[in-house]
Amino acid sequence: MTRVHNFSAGPAALPESVLQQAAAEMLDWRGSGMGVMEMSHRGPQFTQIAAEAESLLRELLQAPPNYKLLFMQGGALAENAIVPMNMLRGRASADYIDTGEWSKKSAQEARRYGGVNIAASGAGSGYTAIPARETWQLDPQAAYVHICSNETIGGLEYHFTPDVGEVPLVADMSSSILSRPVDVSKYGLIYGGAQKNIGPAGLTLVIVREDLLGQALPCTPTAFNYQVVADNGSMYNTPPTYAIYIAGLVFNWIKAxxxxxxxxxxxxxxxxxxxxxxxxxxxxxxxxxxxxxxxxxxxxxxxxxxxxxxxxxxxxxxxxxxxxxxxxxxxxxxxxxxxxxxxxxxxxxxxxxxxxxxxx
Amino acid sequence: MTRVHNFSAGPAALPESVLQQAAAEMLDWRGSGMGVMEMSHRGPQFTQIAAEAESLLRELLQAPPNYKLLFMQGGALAENAIVPMNMLRGRASADYIDTGEWSKKSAQEARRYGGVNIAASGAGSGYTAIPARETWQLDPQAAYVHICSNETIGGLEYHFTPDVGEVPLVADMSSSILSRPVDVSKYGLIYGGAQKNIGPAGLTLVIVREDLLGQALPCTPTAFNYQVVADNGSMYNTPPTYAIYIAGLVFNWIKAxxxxxxxxxxxxxxxxxxxxxxxxxxxxxxxxxxxxxxxxxxxxxxxxxxxxxxxxxxxxxxxxxxxxxxxxxxxxxxxxxxxxxxxxxxxxxxxxxxxxxxxx
Known part of the structure; x- marks a missing residue:
């Protein structure tokens, strides 16, 4: 077996030791007589796997106790709808910072659910730079300010955390999460697909400050209502169990x-x-x-x-x-x-x- | 290693040969130098894996060419919202047959998006029997008639396909799909989570007649708009790639x-x-x-x-x-x-x- 160097933008390379452990445990997870894919999500084995994954993630991020860590489905593209559904909270509009393909898609999708104010755009530079913070035209009444921390397609990354005052900062961190320390307390919500730094596609992480929960639009599918997901420990619907298991192995690898x-x-x-x-x-x-x-x-x-x-x-x-x-x-x-x-x-x-x- | 007999309602036991193959291919899928979890969903290897899985599923179901097979995320609970979002098609209401916990949940969620008519209910029998077809009070103007083909919790199963005339029949087949032949042409839409007969949790199958597409409600997240998913070959958003791979192995096992x-x-x-x-x-x-x-x-x-x-x-x-x-x-x-x-x-x-x- 010769492994290649895989520069894929996602799904992407995983640590070899993680894949080796997953292969070794495929038919029998630690003497349970079954593989992780076969376990009831409510059984004692998977409950332990999920709790360990969540606890490791909280430790890695040093997430404060008033933040919920949710394991969801649908990737960042689904979150582009789920975020405004949950986060508009009765306000008329949200601010979006346009820095390339992904933030553009986020803003476009949000228009289904409320007003969108493009508070700054990198279009003038051909999306080769992130607009300086002092040029942002923020609305103090906005429901939130949305940024894409790393534009996977253009290759731009925020190397600062923008101060947006009292308005919650929402970040799509799909392609930068867990690649560097982050001060979670400066964000209202962080989301990201898992398929870059975390694990298999099909798992979406949402890290949300708990005071922002509970005001989802009536059209929000229950399975995507953050309050419901949080209240049920990410098990309102059957979670992507195997992806959570792999993510836990990756969290352990990062810690090590x-x-x-x-x-x-x-x-x-x-x-x-x-x-x-x-x-x-x-x-x-x-x-x-x-x-x-x-x-x-x-x-x-x-x-x-x-x-x-x-x-x-x-x-x-x-x-x-x-x-x-x-x-x-x-x-x-x-x-x-x-x-x-x-x-x-x-x-x-x-x-x-x-x-x-x-x-x- | 001693494998148990796992009677879990789902996620559930998988064929041992499937797990063995998955373990063997974990670090290197057929000489590609990478595992399936690490592959770009748009690369040549995964494109082949997904196409084979879809083709095998079509063959097993003998699905007519005017049906689209979609690989989605969110499970049946998310579909309970996604179905009415896509299938109400300008009509005021849909008919639901209430046969237990799962069909009840489906009907309750559909009320967010339109009228729901409980056309028949097994409540009177304590949900120990499926109401006879001739007792159903169907509305000929309904957008669709929804049934749950197998109530996983109560343990009831339809052993007939109800004739509902010209109104599209929609079935949640999460826990019976691929367990027996089905005449797909009698349905407008079939959906199901994968975690019973197909593979890992986190993959949802949707089989839909193509003339029913294209009339989703404006509040439908783009990632869950069946037309968009179909037009993009289930790759509008990054699909749950590893789950699709395992499903393909299971489809092959069923065929064998x-x-x-x-x-x-x-x-x-x-x-x-x-x-x-x-x-x-x-x-x-x-x-x-x-x-x-x-x-x-x-x-x-x-x-x-x-x-x-x-x-x-x-x-x-x-x-x-x-x-x-x-x-x-x-x-x-x-x-x-x-x-x-x-x-x-x-x-x-x-x-x-x-x-x-x-x-x-």
């Missing part, structure tokens, strides 16, 4: 690596290595403003897109896969989530240099 | 067993063995009318509920687990989904006889 501070060091080192190599070359270019560069999704271009196919083919021959950029923006994208080792990035840097030479 | 006709024989034989043993005893009782007995969930009672704990403890010592009935109805429940072998039912029957003797 030294928690989120260690993850940040690891991710900063990987990003520095790759951006450094790109910056040192006149051959490759990077579209995103330096201070907004994502550590998770590094976007770059070759001087001529007719070279893209040869670059990708050579990469694949070296076991470096899923480097093609999203069709909306083109170019290349290397996603460097938690489970990507430094060795994978080094192998990519070696290939960048080698390919440049062959074209020189 | 001889398809749905063979499943029906297998399930009828298991149910006959267990109900036969219960009927032959004056000690145990079964609440459900004979013609409505579920093959999937066999509910029964001991003569005195103070014996329940000893019965369950003895069962567990013999590797027969998850036999406790749902808290709403009490008693015992043995779920006999596709993956439960006849040997498991025989072991339960042996224990039923042994326990009765010790109390005799």
């Amino acid at each position: 690596q030294g928690g989120l501070a260690a993850m940040e060091q690891h991710n900063a080192a990987k990003a520095a290595l790759l951006y450094g190599a790109l910056d040192a070359s006149d051959f490759y270019s990077t579209p995103v403003a330096r201070e907004c560069r994502s550590r998770m999704n590094v976007t770059f271009r070759l001087p001529d897109e007719r070279l893209d196919a040869a670059f990708l083919k050579g990469a694949e021959a070296r076991g470096l896969v899923q480097l093609k950029g999203h069709r909306v923006v083109g170019g290349m994208r290397a996603s460097l989530y938690n489970a990507m080792p430094l060795a994978g990035v080094q192998a990519l840097v070696d290939w960048l240099r080698e390919f440049e030479k062959t074209q020189g | 067993q001889g398809g749905l006709a063979a499943m029906e024989q297998h399930n009828a034989a298991k149910a006959a063995l267990l109900y036969g043993a219960l009927d032959a005893s004056d000690f145990y009782s079964t609440p459900v009318a004979r013609e409505c007995r579920s093959r999937m969930n066999v509910t029964f009672r001991l003569p005195d509920e103070r014996l329940d704990a000893a019965f369950l403890k003895g069962a567990e010592a013999r590797g027969l687990v998850q036999l406790k009935g749902h808290r709403v109805v009490g008693g015992m429940r043995a779920s006999l989904y596709n993956a439960m072998p006849l040997a498991g039912v025989q072991a339960l029957v042996d224990w039923l006889r042994e326990f009765e003797k010790t109390q005799g």
Whole structure:
């Protein structure tokens, strides 16, 4: 078995030790005589698995006790509707910061449920920079301010937590959650699909301040009413049990690596290595403003897109896969989530240099 | 490793060969150098996995070409909202047949989105029988008629497909889908959570006639708009990829067993063995009318509920687990989904006889 270096933007690489443990426990979880997929979600074994996963997540995030951690379904795209359904709380509109494809989709979906005020937009820069906080036109009556902490497609990341006063800050952290420490207390709500830094697709994390619960719109499906989900310990409907189990294994792996501070060091080192190599070359270019560069999704271009196919083919021959950029923006994208080792990035840097030479 | 006989109502036992294959492929799916959980849902490997799963499901169900097969998230409880959102289609109300806990929940949730007419109810019989078709008070203007094909908690199953004329028939088949042949063409829509006969929790199947699409209510989250899901081949949002992979392995297993006709024989034989043993005893009782007995969930009672704990403890010592009935109805429940072998039912029957003797 030869494992590749998988630069997929998500679903994405998982730690090998997690997959090994999952394989070993597939038919018999710790002497229970059944696999995790086969367990009743209300039985003693899975209840323990879910409680451990939640407790590890709370510990990693250092989430204050007045925040509920919910395990849901539907991914960030479903949350784009579920968030306004639950968070408008009788107010007329919400503020959205437009920084690229994902925040645009969030704003568009929210319009089904209430007013949307685009308080700032990166459109003018071609979405190569996050608008400076002082340019945001916030509405003090807004139900919440929505940001996308990391734009997976464009490759932009907030390296600051915006101060938005008393209005709850809501963040789609799908592609940056658990990649660095976060001060949960500065957010009203954090959500994210699991399929980048956490585990399998089909699990969605929601971290919400409990005073914001209980005012969902009447059209909210009960299964997506945060209050109901919280009151039932994420078991109002049958949760995605196997995905929660894998997430728990990943949480344990992160803890063993030294928690989120260690993850940040690891991710900063990987990003520095790759951006450094790109910056040192006149051959490759990077579209995103330096201070907004994502550590998770590094976007770059070759001087001529007719070279893209040869670059990708050579990469694949070296076991470096899923480097093609999203069709909306083109170019290349290397996603460097938690489970990507430094060795994978080094192998990519070696290939960048080698390919440049062959074209020189 | 000793595997138990797992009578859980769901998530439930899976075929051992499926779990073995999943374990073997966990770190490297067929030489790709990555596990299925790590694959981009748009990459060539997962595209193939999803297409094969869909094609196998279509073959097993013999679904006509004008039906879309959708892989969604949220389970049947979320579908209880998503169905009326998509299926009311400008009509004022829908008909619901009330046969127990699950159909009651479906009707209650539908009231958020439109009128609900309870066209027949088993409440008068204490939910021990499905109301005869000729007693149903159907509204010819209804958007659809909703039934629950198998009440997992009460242990009732439709052994007929009701003729409801031109109004689309909608069925929650969570706990009976793929357990027997079904004439899909008699339904407008079939839905079900995967965690009984299909695979892991977190995957929801929707089988819908395509002429019913395209009229979703404005409040429908885009990720749950059947038209959008269908147009995007179930990949508008990232699907629960690993659950789809496991479902595909289960579909293959069912096909290798001889398809749905063979499943029906297998399930009828298991149910006959267990109900036969219960009927032959004056000690145990079964609440459900004979013609409505579920093959999937066999509910029964001991003569005195103070014996329940000893019965369950003895069962567990013999590797027969998850036999406790749902808290709403009490008693015992043995779920006999596709993956439960006849040997498991025989072991339960042996224990039923042994326990009765010790109390005799």
